[in-house]
Amino acid sequence: MVDIYIYKCLIGNLVLRADNKGLFAIEIASEEDNLDSSLFTSLSKNEHINAAINWLNLYFIGTTPDIDVTLNLNATPFQKEVWEITRSIPFGATTTYGDIARLIAKNRGIKSMSAQAVGTALGSNPLLIMIPCHRVIGADQSLKGYRAGTKIKQLLLDYEKEF
Known part of the structure; x- marks a missing residue:
């Protein structure tokens, strides 16, 4: 199951995506994401998304985040x-x-x-x-x-x- 969270910040809405293995996406929300207002409060958070939220909160107050976020990257x-x-x-x-x-x-x-x-x-x-x-x-x-x-x-x- 993929969990999604919308993070509001100075560059717009970020879409965070994670599964039980880790965080695998932080993207700028696009019109294709079709984000109506109900999605901002009803999206579930998993532990990897919570860690990413904490990381982003630190980043956006001007500090270098020192939080371990488990990543699940499909890459070469x-x-x-x-x-x-x-x-x-x-x-x-x-x-x-x-x-x-x-x-x-x-x-x-x-x-x-x-x-x-x-x-x-x-x-x-x-x-x-x-x-x-x-x-x-x-x-x-x-x-x-x-x-x-x-x-x-x-x-x-x-x-x-x-x-």
Whole structure:
């Protein structure tokens, strides 16, 4: 059974999805989600969603969350590697796709890794904010893509700079 919770925050409504194995999605609510007002109060919470809510509450008061949230990610080993590196980017900091690619290459003992492959892995990130792909920018310091849109990416980066 999949549990769903709607989390209201400065970037809009986030849809959190989890099953008994862990949290597997944090997404911006879309019109396709058809979220009528009754869904905001009647959705059930499981332990993984509760942990994610606590994590997001800490994030949105400007602290680096130190809460263990069990994740249930359906991903390739490469995606998981990129996402783990991305999770280590400090609150308020940024890095580039190329920096992550070079770190993976170094960790694997190979000459190079594609920054575009890193971008593709981040493009499939199912956990917005928690896997902070908004902190990854282009080599020229431009925002490049973001699943929730570059306006929200900039909003999150600006928000983090306030602290």
